Amino acid sequence: MTEAITAFWNQYGELLIDGTADTFVMVIVSTIFAYLLGLPLGVLLNITQPHGIWPHKWLNRILGWIVNVGRSLPFIILMIAIMDFTKLIVGTKIGVKGAIVPLVVSAAPFIARMVETSLAEVDAGVVEAAQSMGASVPQIVWKVYLPEAKPSLILGASISIITILAYTAIAGAVGAGGLGDLAIRYGYQRKVPSMMWVTVILIIVIVQVIQSIFSWLSTKVDKRLR
Amino acid sequence: MPIIQIEHLTKTFGTGESAVHALEDISLSVEAGEIFGIIGLSGAGKSTLVRCMNLLERPTAGSVVVDGQEITSLSNKELRKVRQSISMIFQSFNLLMQRTALDNICFPLELAGWKRADAVTRARELLKLVGLEDREGAYPAQLSGGQKQRVAIARALATNPKVLLCDEATSALDPTTTVSILSLLKELNQTLGVTVVVITHQMSVIEEICSRVAILDGGVIAEQGRVEDIFSNPRTEIGRQLVYPGGVRIDKLPPSRVIRIAFNGGSSYEPLIASLAIDCGVKVNILGADTRNIEGKAFGTMLLGLPENADEAARALNYIRSQPNITVEEVESHD
Numbered sequence: 001m002t003e004a005i006t007a008f009w010n011q012y013g014e015l016l017i018d019g020t021a022d023t024f025v026m027v028i029v030s031t032i033f034a035y036l037l038g039l040p041l042g043v044l045l046n047i048t049q050p051h052g053i054w055p056h057k058w059l060n061r062i063l064g065w066i067v068n069v070g071r072s073l074p075f076i077i078l079m080i081a082i083m084d085f086t087k088l089i090v091g092t093k094i095g096v097k098g099a100i101v102p103l104v105v106s107a108a109p110f111i112a113r114m115v116e117t118s119l120a121e122v123d124a125g126v127v128e129a130a131q132s133m134g135a136s137v138p139q140i141v142w143k144v145y146l147p148e149a150k151p152s153l154i155l156g157a158s159i160s161i162i163t164i165l166a167y168t169a170i171a172g173a174v175g176a177g178g179l180g181d182l183a184i185r186y187g188y189q190r191k192v193p194s195m196m197w198v199t200v201i202l203i204i205v206i207v208q209v210i211q212s213i214f215s216w217l218s219t220k221v222d223k224r225l226r
Numbered sequence: 227m228p229i230i231q232i233e234h235l236t237k238t239f240g241t242g243e244s245a246v247h248a249l250e251d252i253s254l255s256v257e258a259g260e261i262f263g264i265i266g267l268s269g270a271g272k273s274t275l276v277r278c279m280n281l282l283e284r285p286t287a288g289s290v291v292v293d294g295q296e297i298t299s300l301s302n303k304e305l306r307k308v309r310q311s312i313s314m315i316f317q318s319f320n321l322l323m324q325r326t327a328l329d330n331i332c333f334p335l336e337l338a339g340w341k342r343a344d345a346v347t348r349a350r351e352l353l354k355l356v357g358l359e360d361r362e363g364a365y366p367a368q369l370s371g372g373q374k375q376r377v378a379i380a381r382a383l384a385t386n387p388k389v390l391l392c393d394e395a396t397s398a399l400d401p402t403t404t405v406s407i408l409s410l411l412k413e414l415n416q417t418l419g420v421t422v423v424v425i426t427h428q429m430s431v432i433e434e435i436c437s438r439v440a441i442l443d444g445g446v447i448a449e450q451g452r453v454e455d456i457f458s459n460p461r462t463e464i465g466r467q468l469v470y471p472g473g474v475r476i477d478k479l480p481p482s483r484v485i486r487i488a489f490n491g492g493s494s495y496e497p498l499i500a501s502l503a504i505d506c507g508v509k510v511n512i513l514g515a516d517t518r519n520i521e522g523k524a525f526g527t528m529l530l531g532l533p534e535n536a537d538e539a540a541r542a543l544n545y546i547r548s549q550p551n552i553t554v555e556e557v558e559s560h561d
Contacts, residue, residue, distance in 0.1 A: 020477075042368075120482060121325075123320065125318050125320040126320045126321070126322060126323070128282060128316075128320065129314070129316060129320035129321075130333075132280055132282060132309060132313070132314040132333040132391075133309060133310065133311075133313070133337055134307065134309035134310045134334075134337060134338075135306070136306060136337075138339075139337055143333070143336065143337070144322065147322070147324050147325070148322060150324060154236060217328075221324075223324045223326075223365040224324075224367050225367065226324045
């Protein structure tokens with residue numbers, strides 16, 4: 001048994017380490033850029049609503065439409081459809097770099113909706129109180145909406161990151177690298193079932209760890225809990 | 227000079243057949259330094275009216291002059307500036323849940339661009355003013371309802387406003403806490419000179435702290451005037467309904483003198499009626515009562531018919547007047 005594990009590690013250990021590292025790079029970089037786009041988009045979606053603090057009917061409709069289009073395309077189709085755009089931005093259609101662009105484009109609308117929902121949970125009375133004190137729209141966003149929604153935004157981030165992780169596995173199917181790539185190339189195409197199982201278990205462990213960390217963090221920052 | 231002057235104010239929600247006329251042709255003025263009450267049943271339009279005073283609701287028509295300035299024509303920027311001098315407290319407190327008591331009070335100062343150190347100093351002063359100096363690090367979730375409202379009051383006063391609008395500020399509180407919050411408001415009115423506008427559905431709140439009152443019914447002002455005048459002689463049906471316990475029809479009462487007494491948290495009402503009989507030898511007739519006994523303290527109002535004998539009536543009245551925590555008004559007849 002021990003020998004089998006050693007043999008497996010000698011043969012595939014480096015691949016697994018590289019694959020895990022690639023997955024982490026894709027997830028972390030994509031999450032950062034997806035939030036840079038999705039967070040402001042989600043805030044705008046919330047505040048431009050008819051009863052929001054900055055009502056703009058048409059802006060709200062256009063943003064809502066863009067987000068819905070982004071969310072209705074399955075990731076694998078979107079990835080192929082925007083390949084030329086990807087090459088324009090990062091200079092390549094494949095590999096870790098080539099995967100980040102479609103990951104961001106796909107996750108940003110998803111994140112926007114998550115953020116919009118988190119902000120909607122903020123007590124309207126608190127927002128009204130801020131308005132009654134003469135707070136401007138940016139002040140309400142920075143000092144009321146975002147801090148008050150923090151625990152919910154953190155939980156939303158865990159869902160977003162895990163979704164992006166799932167997308168990276170799909171991206172593996174078209175040569176993006178990472179754990180998904182290993183599972184497909186070795187586990188499926190080269191018929192190495194142990195490789196399939198190891199990558200699956202690694203992904204499960206990563207998901208569990210991310211979820212636990214963010215759940216803990218969300219509870220820790222939430223001052224509504226005594 | 228009135229600090230708030232509202233003229234011919236109308237507020238309509240929606241248009242066409244689905245339009246709701248929340249307020250119709252409201253005119254009233256609040257004098258600087260007074261405590262003005264607006265009372266009405268739920269749905270009367272009180273909350274909408276108070277929100278027209280800082281334009282959280284924009285009136286459909288009419289003018290709102292605050293401290294000599296017509297606020298309906300201000301730009302957003304000018305309006306935000308004016309709002310720093312008209313503060314508001316709420317039924318549900320509306321504190322920032324992720325900020326400590328101290329940081330909640332710093333909030334309006336941050337909005338106004340204060341330096342952090344100055345804001346903290348000012349916030350500590352205010353915490354002391356509302357009697358919570360030892361709770362500065364507590365989050366709202368760790369405070370009781372009364373403490374939360376004290377923090378909200380401190381927050382509202384941070385920018386030294388001229389007016390404090392109170393939207394059902396005591397409705398979520400128990401009677402004992404209500405009394406303590408009301409006396410705090412009264413004290414702040416006297417010491418700081420801040421004008422207070424109180425929105426409520428409880429006559430006891432008006433009676434406790436207001437000098438003048440407007441009764442709102444179905445979006446119009448049914449009557450307004452000095453509190454003692456309205457209490458002794460409500461002219462409208464809604465006025466009687468609010469003033470008399472259980473809405474007793476005064477014109478169906480016996481011809482003897484009738485008084486209305488309000489218990490503001492003194493000893494229980496049963497000993498009062500009993501001691502009237504024992505100490506003064508006077509029997510009074512309870513015509514209506516709406517009282518609650520909380521932790522041995524009486525709250526609420528009672529309508530008493532005095533004996534027809536003028537001497538006995540005067541004795542009873544004097545006795546009741548000498549009791550602590552009780553206010554008495556004679557009710558005029560309505561024939």
